[in-house]
Amino acid sequence: MPQVKVGLIGFGTVGAGMxxxxxxxxxxxxxxxxxxxxxxxxxxxxxxxxxxxxxxTTFLTTDAxxxxxxxEIDIVVELMGGCDQAMEYILMAMEKGKHVVTANKxxxxxxxxxxxxxAERYGVDIAxxxxxxxxxxxxxxxxxxxxxxxxxAVLAILNGTANYILTxxxxxxxxxxxxxxxxxxxxxxxxxxxxxxxxxDAAHKLTIVISLAFGFPFKYENVYKxxxxxxxxxxxxxxxxxxxCIKLLAIAREVDxxxxxxxxxxxxxxxxxxxxxxxxxxxxxxxGDFTGPTLFYGLGAGRRPTGSAVVSDLIDIxxxxxxxxxxxxxxxxxxxxxAKELSLRPMDQIVTDYYFRFSAVDxxxxxxxxxxxxxxxxxxxxxxxxxxxxxxxxxxxxMLTHEAKESNVRKSLELIDxxxxxxxxxxxxxxxxKTGI
Amino acid sequence: MPQVKVGLIGFGTVGAGMxxxxxxxxxxxxxxxxxxxxxxxxxxxxxxxxxxxxxxTTFLTTDAxxxxxxxEIDIVVELMGGCDQAMEYILMAMEKGKHVVTANKxxxxxxxxxxxxxAERYGVDIAxxxxxxxxxxxxxxxxxxxxxxxxxAVLAILNGTANYILTxxxxxxxxxxxxxxxxxxxxxxxxxxxxxxxxxDAAHKLTIVISLAFGFPFKYENVYKxxxxxxxxxxxxxxxxxxxCIKLLAIAREVDxxxxxxxxxxxxxxxxxxxxxxxxxxxxxxxGDFTGPTLFYGLGAGRRPTGSAVVSDLIDIxxxxxxxxxxxxxxxxxxxxxAKELSLRPMDQIVTDYYFRFSAVDxxxxxxxxxxxxxxxxxxxxxxxxxxxxxxxxxxxxMLTHEAKESNVRKSLELIDxxxxxxxxxxxxxxxxKTGI
Numbered sequence: 001m002p003q004v005k006v007g008l009i010g011f012g013t014v015g016a017g018m019x020x021x022x023x024x025x026x027x028x029x030x031x032x033x034x035x036x037x038x039x040x041x042x043x044x045x046x047x048x049x050x051x052x053x054x055x056x057t058t059f060l061t062t063d064a065x066x067x068x069x070x071x072e073i074d075i076v077v078e079l080m081g082g083c084d085q086a087m088e089y090i091l092m093a094m095e096k097g098k099h100v101v102t103a104n105k106x107x108x109x110x111x112x113x114x115x116x117x118x119a120e121r122y123g124v125d126i127a128x129x130x131x132x133x134x135x136x137x138x139x140x141x142x143x144x145x146x147x148x149x150x151x152x153a154v155l156a157i158l159n160g161t162a163n164y165i166l167t168x169x170x171x172x173x174x175x176x177x178x179x180x181x182x183x184x185x186x187x188x189x190x191x192x193x194x195x196x197x198x199x200x201d202a203a204h205k206l207t208i209v210i211s212l213a214f215g216f217p218f219k220y221e222n223v224y225k226x227x228x229x230x231x232x233x234x235x236x237x238x239x240x241x242x243x244x245c246i247k248l249l250a251i252a253r254e255v256d257x258x259x260x261x262x263x264x265x266x267x268x269x270x271x272x273x274x275x276x277x278x279x280x281x282x283x284x285x286x287x288g289d290f291t292g293p294t295l296f297y298g299l300g301a302g303r304r305p306t307g308s309a310v311v312s313d314l315i316d317i318x319x320x321x322x323x324x325x326x327x328x329x330x331x332x333x334x335x336x337x338x339a340k341e342l343s344l345r346p347m348d349q350i351v352t353d354y355y356f357r358f359s360a361v362d363x364x365x366x367x368x369x370x371x372x373x374x375x376x377x378x379x380x381x382x383x384x385x386x387x388x389x390x391x392x393x394x395x396x397x398x399m400l401t402h403e404a405k406e407s408n409v410r411k412s413l414e415l416i417d418x419x420x421x422x423x424x425x426x427x428x429x430x431x432x433x434k435t436g437i
Numbered sequence: 438m439p440q441v442k443v444g445l446i447g448f449g450t451v452g453a454g455m456x457x458x459x460x461x462x463x464x465x466x467x468x469x470x471x472x473x474x475x476x477x478x479x480x481x482x483x484x485x486x487x488x489x490x491x492x493x494t495t496f497l498t499t500d501a502x503x504x505x506x507x508x509e510i511d512i513v514v515e516l517m518g519g520c521d522q523a524m525e526y527i528l529m530a531m532e533k534g535k536h537v538v539t540a541n542k543x544x545x546x547x548x549x550x551x552x553x554x555x556a557e558r559y560g561v562d563i564a565x566x567x568x569x570x571x572x573x574x575x576x577x578x579x580x581x582x583x584x585x586x587x588x589x590a591v592l593a594i595l596n597g598t599a600n601y602i603l604t605x606x607x608x609x610x611x612x613x614x615x616x617x618x619x620x621x622x623x624x625x626x627x628x629x630x631x632x633x634x635x636x637x638d639a640a641h642k643l644t645i646v647i648s649l650a651f652g653f654p655f656k657y658e659n660v661y662k663x664x665x666x667x668x669x670x671x672x673x674x675x676x677x678x679x680x681x682c683i684k685l686l687a688i689a690r691e692v693d694x695x696x697x698x699x700x701x702x703x704x705x706x707x708x709x710x711x712x713x714x715x716x717x718x719x720x721x722x723x724x725g726d727f728t729g730p731t732l733f734y735g736l737g738a739g740r741r742p743t744g745s746a747v748v749s750d751l752i753d754i755x756x757x758x759x760x761x762x763x764x765x766x767x768x769x770x771x772x773x774x775x776a777k778e779l780s781l782r783p784m785d786q787i788v789t790d791y792y793f794r795f796s797a798v799d800x801x802x803x804x805x806x807x808x809x810x811x812x813x814x815x816x817x818x819x820x821x822x823x824x825x826x827x828x829x830x831x832x833x834x835x836m837l838t839h840e841a842k843e844s845n846v847r848k849s850l851e852l853i854d855x856x857x858x859x860x861x862x863x864x865x866x867x868x869x870x871k872t873g874i
Binding site for chain 1: 455457461462464465466468469470471472483531541552566572573574577578582583584585586587620652710713714720725727728729730732733734735736739740742744745746748749751752753756757759760761762763766767770771773774775776777
């Protein structure tokens with residue numbers, strides 16, 4: 001039976017998961033692939049800690065170069081994280097004709113273009129299923145399953161920590177801080193959860209998804225980003241009254257040859273399948289021109305799901321190797337640059353529905369003043385709830401608008417927030433209405 | 438640019454969808470594949486009807502043998518349906534070294550073993566993404582995306598017609614007949630909807646899913662089957678009171694080295710993601726040993742989604758052809774028979790929770806008699822609703838049980854239905870409790 005030899009750089013959580021899959025499902029994988037996937041060496045600075053997997057300690061080394069330089073190794077798996085050092089090892093491995101598998105979303109999102117070019121130059125595969133949405137095989141879905149489709153829109157819940165926090169806030173009426181501290185205690189959030197909460201992690205993943213869906217290396221800096229720390233129990237409650245919940249969405253949408261790319265908390269209709277994605281689950285909703293709405297759901301993080309995603313890439317490359325080929329499908333699914341490269345639609349040009357929560361003094365004429373400014377800026381109101389109870393000496397006025405342009409919205413809110421009757425900065429959420437589901 | 442030439446046998450709904458994808462997304466597909474997928478000939482007995490796609494009429498023929506015998510054609514797409522004639526064309530095409538793409542679920546479910554053997558003998562690919570769940574790329578997910586996993590369970594909504602009918606019954610309290618006639622009027626059900634309603638269609642699809650998930654050609658006859666015509670608005674209402682809805686589920690589950698395979702209406706907890714799959718949508722919930730719960734959702738039928746699934750297979754084979762290979766992944770995802778072939782668990786040996794609706798005379802001691810028989814057969818009751826209002830001179834007693842064995846359930850109900858106090862045959866539904874989602 002042919003053998004495919006693997007070296008692993010980075011023996012952390014995902015690395016241990018990968019090793020566990022290879023040990024537990026060795027027979028199954030051999031049966032499926034018709035080749036043996038042999039783990040030959042593992043490099044990590046820490047070779048002493050117990051990872052809970054049985055591993056021959058002679059496999060372990062602190063020197064990643066032993067893997068990069070080992071002529072027997074066919075595939076290098078990079079799970080060390082970070083950018084500079086990881087990039088260096090990957091490029092050296094490619095130069096030596098080794099295929100690369102990585103879960104490093106920041107690296108792929110920020111340096112994908114270079115990495116894909118180098119992989120092409122050296123004729124090797126680079127695979128990164130584990131970089132987006134853990135156990136959900138969304139990379140393969142975009143590269144192969146939906147390959148016959150023009151992708152029209154992607155709406156995704158790509159950060160399990162943020163989704164867990166919002167689920168707790170919604171279910172139990174907790175504040176953001178309360179939910180965050182529960183998430184930390186239960187291991188859903190790290191000690192420093194900044195990247196999960198401010199949308200950076202989701203933006204990295206969205207960058208990768210866009211590159212695959214639309215066929216060009218999208219720039220991470222071009223993703224508009226807002227975090228969930230501004231979400232309050234009050235807005236979640238009002239969302240519910242209007243028939244919505246609040247989710248941190250990563251959105252890419254083709255609009256008239258432009259592409260929108262944004263990560264922010266958004267109102268999602270309660271009867272949309274995405275509204276039912278709770279706890280630490282991830283989901284990617286993809287609308288193809290022929291498939292229509294599809295959704296791919298599962299655990300977006302964790303040792304076991306992410307480990308199995310890494311191994312699915314090993315299987316893919318092993319299947320190539322059994323046939324004596326490589327690069328059967330290009331890393332971003334396009335054998336050549338697509339005829340139609342989309343240009344970025346600036347954030348102030350997007351058109352969507354909005355939710356506003358105004359804090360205003362409780363006096364007659366307030367609503368008229370506010371709606372006057374909105375009307376003058378082409379923003380029409382779909383529904384309003386005006387509460388009479390006082391909050392800190394002011395009343396909330398909440399409303400949903402019809403479709404409006406972001407630039408008009410910003411201009412209006414700037415004017416409204418200067419009104420004497422308005423007591424606090426107006427809260428804004430974008431409303432993602434049902435898109436065919 | 439290399440060309441891959443395709444002949445289509447069967448120019449019906451799905452065939453027209455496939456042609457539409459190839460026309461509309463020609464450029465995109467070329468960019469992705471790096472080859473041109475050229476439709477060379479279409480065979481159908483009816484070459485006159487307008488299918489709403491622009492096609493050079495010189496492509497059309499009434500003689501499928503022109504396609505089978507055309508030495509230029511690389512891939513034969515069989516979309517004529519039926520078994521005997523389709524099989525004949527497919528085998529002849531394979532013999533001539535042509536790859537085969539089909540959407541024919543009955544054919545794959547009932548003759549898959551033979552077809553896969555012949556494909557192996559002739560060294561060609563046979564692909565059938567469109568045979569299960571339309572636009573959802575579930576075949577690829579099982580063969581590749583989740584390939585590192587032992588599949589533990591599949592729970593799927595695989596018939597859009599049945600799901601549409603149950604959605605209408607649940608939403609509007611309609612009877613089965615009322616919902617069916619709406620489904621017919623709106624085109625969700627065919628004139629003869631038998632196969633959709635009695636579970637046969639879902640059972641065909643489940644047979645295919647099992648073969649891929651567990652790696653051996655499962656026998657269609659071994660799928661246990663119950664239709665939805667026995668579902669009443671009353672049971673849907675009681676399900677709601679207990680926190681469930683009723684879905685036609687196709688279930689495959691590995692239990693201690695056995696496999697359960699069954700299609701029947703089942704209680705699904707309202708907070709399970711499957712409970713939120715409504716209208717004509719399909720969804721496949723897959724539990725892998727490492728991924729944990731995953732769900733794949735989309736339109737399970739229709740010209741456009743199914744057409745795009747056919748083209749995803751064409752793309753797959755074209756990508757092989759560009760690399761000069763075939764049979765990179767075996768049709769059922771296993772390069773060799775799996776070490777562990779599961780044996781069928783007979784239906785009377787399954788263990789699950791149950792819902793019973795007894796119709797009994799309204800007198801004291803009834804519940805005691807019924808629960809006595811259940812208790813004597815090791816069936817313990819989880820909750821009971823006893824309504825006082827009379828229905829046709831009897832009262833309904835509904836209950837949920839804890840886990841019980843099907844044989845014990847059947848034995849008990851036989852005894853209970855013979856009691857003088859019981860006025861009608863007891864209604865039974867199986868309850869699929871949350872499995873980790």
